[in-house]
Amino acid sequence: xxxxxxxxxxxxxxxxxxxxxKMDIEGAELKALCGAEKTIKKYAxxxxxxxxxxxxxxxxxxxxxxxxxxxxxIFFRHSKYIPAWESNFYCKI
Numbered sequence: 700x701x702x703x704x705x706x707x708x709x710x711x712x713x714x715x716x717x718x719x720x721k722m723d724i725e726g727a728e729l730k731a732l733c734g735a736e737k738t739i740k741k742y743a744x745x746x747x748x749x750x751x752x753x754x755x756x757x758x759x760x761x762x763x764x765x766x767x768x769x770x771x772x773i774f775f776r777h778s779k780y781i782p783a784w785e786s787n788f789y790c791k792i
Contacts, residue, residue, distance in 0.1 A: 717744045726752035732763050739767045746771070746790035757786070764790055
């Protein structure tokens with residue numbers, strides 16, 4: 700809780716508006732979206748959110764993003780990389 704508060708205060712004190720948030724945090728993307736709720740609602744930054752760590756992320760992440768702002772346009776991309784793969788959401792207003 701303290702870290703979230705510090706992050707929010709830091710941006711407010713510097714009068715900086717985040718324009719892009721990238722999330723590739725090994726399955727904690729939904730928790731990060733919840734933690735960044737005020738920032739996302741206030742600034743509507745572009746979002747890059749990984750969706751391949753947990754099966755339910757394919758459904759829960761876009762629903763959460765639309766809950767934060769129904770104006771977001773959400774794009775999905777699945778890329779094949781050897782030896783793995785990536786599935787990501789790209790979001791913008």
